[in-house]
Amino acid sequence: MERKCGCWAVLRRSVSLKGAGCKPSTASNSANSIPRTSLVYDAAAEIRYLNASNREMCAPNEVQTSSDNPPDALPLETKAPRQLLEFSFQELKSATGNFRPDSILGEGGFGYVFKGWIEENGTAPAKPGSGITVAVKSLKPDGLQGHREWVAEVDFLGQLHHPNLVKLIGFCLEDDQRLLVYEFMTRGSLENHLFRRTIPLPWSNRIKIALGAAKGLAFLHRGPKPVIYRDFKTSNILLDSEYNAKLSDFGLAKAGPQGDKTHVSTRVVGTYGYAAPEYVMTGHLTSKSDVFSFGVVLLEILTGRRSMDKKRPSGEQNLVAWARPYLADKRKVYQLVDPRLELNYSLKGVQKVSQLSYNCLSRDPKSRPSMDEVVKVLSPLQDLNDLAILSHHARLSQPGRRKKKPDGSHQVSLNQSRSIRDSPVNASRQRCK
Ligand SMILES: Nc1ncnc2c1ncn2[C@@H]1O[C@H](COP(=O)(O)OP(=O)(O)OP(=O)(O)O)[C@@H](O)[C@H]1O
Ligand SMILES: [Mg+2]
Numbered sequence: 001m002e003r004k005c006g007c008w009a010v011l012r013r014s015v016s017l018k019g020a021g022c023k024p025s026t027a028s029n030s031a032n033s034i035p036r037t038s039l040v041y042d043a044a045a046e047i048r049y050l051n052a053s054n055r056e057m058c059a060p061n062e063v064q065t066s067s068d069n070p071p072d073a074l075p076l077e078t079k080a081p082r083q084l085l086e087f088s089f090q091e092l093k094s095a096t097g098n099f100r101p102d103s104i105l106g107e108g109g110f111g112y113v114f115k116g117w118i119e120e121n122g123t124a125p126a127k128p129g130s131g132i133t134v135a136v137k138s139l140k141p142d143g144l145q146g147h148r149e150w151v152a153e154v155d156f157l158g159q160l161h162h163p164n165l166v167k168l169i170g171f172c173l174e175d176d177q178r179l180l181v182y183e184f185m186t187r188g189s190l191e192n193h194l195f196r197r198t199i200p201l202p203w204s205n206r207i208k209i210a211l212g213a214a215k216g217l218a219f220l221h222r223g224p225k226p227v228i229y230r231d232f233k234t235s236n237i238l239l240d241s242e243y244n245a246k247l248s249d250f251g252l253a254k255a256g257p258q259g260d261k262t263h264v265s266t267r268v269v270g271t272y273g274y275a276a277p278e279y280v281m282t283g284h285l286t287s288k289s290d291v292f293s294f295g296v297v298l299l300e301i302l303t304g305r306r307s308m309d310k311k312r313p314s315g316e317q318n319l320v321a322w323a324r325p326y327l328a329d330k331r332k333v334y335q336l337v338d339p340r341l342e343l344n345y346s347l348k349g350v351q352k353v354s355q356l357s358y359n360c361l362s363r364d365p366k367s368r369p370s371m372d373e374v375v376k377v378l379s380p381l382q383d384l385n386d387l388a389i390l391s392h393h394a395r396l397s398q399p400g401r402r403k404k405k406p407d408g409s410h411q412v413s414l415n416q417s418r419s420i421r422d423s424p425v426n427a428s429r430q431r432c433k
Pocket of ligand 2: 108235236248249
């Protein structure tokens with residue numbers, strides 16, 4: 001059962017990283033370094049980095065409350081915390097070949113992410129291609145997202161273990177250097193696969209990824225003390241060699257409401273195009289805010305379009321606003337399908353995914369499904385093989401259905417084909433020519 005795969009671990013208030021399962025420090029402790037025992041609550045560092053996130057969004061009613069402190073109220077269901085390794089800066093420098101530019105895997109608001117290698121048992125660097133492959137994320141010296149998110153990442157990911165959450169192996173905290181060491185995810189981010197590659201991501205992989213990511217969110221939301229992820233988007237969904245999806249980046253994650261509280265009040269942070277409207281307007285955060293973001297990502301998976309795309313005509317820049325009328329009409333949903341898939345998608349799958357996305361994107365948070373419900377809807381879609389192209393061929397092979405075009409080729413008479421031809425996706429393409 002899914003529930004057994006993941007585990008929560010204890011977080012004590014005023015926890016030090018040592019107390020959370022780190023091996024004793026081997027790194028030098030210079031006069032400038034932050035004392036390891038006060039890492040989480042180092043006030044000076046907090047003030048320095050507090051408002052540095054470039055993902056903060058200005059809301060009309062921005063609320064700033066004490067609940068914006070680092071994650072000090074993680075779930076108390078207990079399982080042994082993972083042993084986080086503490087690396088020295090020199091070890092990670094060697095592991096990444098002196099942070100070689102050609103080992104850069106990507107860059108985010110936090111800084112560069114490098115590929116590196118470490119020995120299997122411990123923190124020692126290994127030769128490229130040997131030992132364990134890791135991804136090393138280094139905080140920019142003037143990192144906009146900063147120390148605050150670094151702490152949240154260590155606190156949350158150091159304690160949350162699940163097959164659909166990326167594994168944090170360790171960290172480095174030395175003088176002003178802050179780095180994070182993760183398991184290496186061979187296929188990079190979903191964003192890369194959906195928007196940057198010429199070869200389209202097959203339908204079956206899209207469903208597998210959506211399901212994996214949904215399981216990750218469902219795990220976070222589950223239990224009496226849920227965690228709200230707050231930054232669900234395609235660049236934070238990483239893929240292993242078999243397209244298993246894992247959530248990364250817990251810098252904005254937050255302990256959810258407890259007891260009879262319905263929400264937590266907080267600064268509005270996240271990424272434009274993904275954040276739930278009620279959260280942006282009020283700062284009230286619930287797990288249903290993540291469900292909205294999931295609906296946006298599902299729509300990106302379905303359409304191959306970005307949630308926000310300034311390069312598109314004005315009525316199409318905001319994906320949710322543009323797609324909503326199509327999602328609401330069963331006959332029109334095929335017009336939303338990523339045209340690069342051609343007819344290689346499941347007919348029923350498209351119906352179900354569209355309906356699910358529509359429900360997740362409901363303006364009323366209470367009408368959105370829970371992530372457990374989302375998992376239930378997506379699970380059976382993996383086994384569907386009613387590909388549109390098969391139906392297309394079946395129709396063509398039926399006597400009386402074959403129409404020859406003047407040039408001798410077969411004319412497509414399928415609804416789906418018509419939908420694609422008439423789809424707004426293609427219409428806008430034609431306009432762009
Ligand atoms: N564990 C990992 N394994 C492989 N590649 C990774 C890993 N973590 C990150 N990357 C790569 O590095 C890129 C940058 O990641 P990062 O999380 O720093 O920024 P981002 O998600 O693109 O943006 P943001 O800062 O808004 O979260 C990712 O898109 C991915 O391609
Ligand atoms: Mg990220």
